Amino acid sequence: MLRANIDTDTIIPSREMKRVSKLGLGEGLFAGWRYLDRGKPTERPNDGFVLNQPAYDGASILLTGDNMGCGSSREHAVWALKDYGIRSIIAPGFGAIFYSNCIRNGLLPVVLEAATIADLAEQITTDPRAAQLEIDVSSCVVKAPDGQAYEFSLEPLYHKMLTQGLDAIDITGKSFPEIEAFKRSDRIKRPWSYLE
Template structure:
């Protein structure tokens, strides 16, 4: 997993409440266990018109938001089912950070496990950012994980809270597997010791 330290990037706004994971990545795209190629399914039903063509009004189809790495959202982002494909699709699109007043718990946790920083800001702060993005093409923010701060182009800084353990893991690029592998030496020693203490546990099953 890629570490997250400081990100300065283009902001894309999704001005909708209660965006659920079935809208982030619809069920027909859940057949794969690969984390790549999912960007085609990201917000699939919203990105296209009934005839299958791209909806020019949807933000991801607009040139000004191409290559955005920060997604600006509204309350209760990521609600619904617990599908991990949702953060996979966002990451495959290029998003490394999502800003919102609140997140669904499971989605929030899944983001950390996949290298995305979900930032909770006050509703008034998020509203100010939506107004800034709308008024100014090429609107960028700087998100500093160490300082727990989001900085606007005019220098306004918004502080956010984050669990220290999750912060440390994301800052160092460690998911659950990475954390476990930090103890690889001790795990190997334990397995070798158990082979001596209880050899019957390691016999081949016939």
């Protein structure tokens, strides 16, 4: 899916977010591209869409263009990807809110050069079943089908959250004394910002 600017409206259209829930959103993933006549009696898969092709059945890694996940902040985009079975996305760059949402939900965002991604895509397209991509999260390495390894970078904090499944609120909980101390001095500096 080597397109630039795939927005979160495309990843999960607003009309597919039908309940106050994080569950069951995989069905609506890429709904505008994945189905024809969505919601009508004639609804059927769009055979031209890459994830509908048998060779990519069970795909768990997405290769995309730059600025992946731009647009709306809806975390539903990440919940839908996860529910569908996507575990990692490789792109030259990500929308900032989408990136943060990925980290928070254990979906690995990998940044690689566009040319590298194009090369990976070509290797896979030749024989999608035989040519598999491998990502080693612990060492931050993507292994291409031809054996070439590409390192990617991930903030140590994010690495820890992804590999150890840590809850961000629990992590910040350790800082409550510092936050309270900050507020005491901030109230003196910016009293007007505190609503009573």
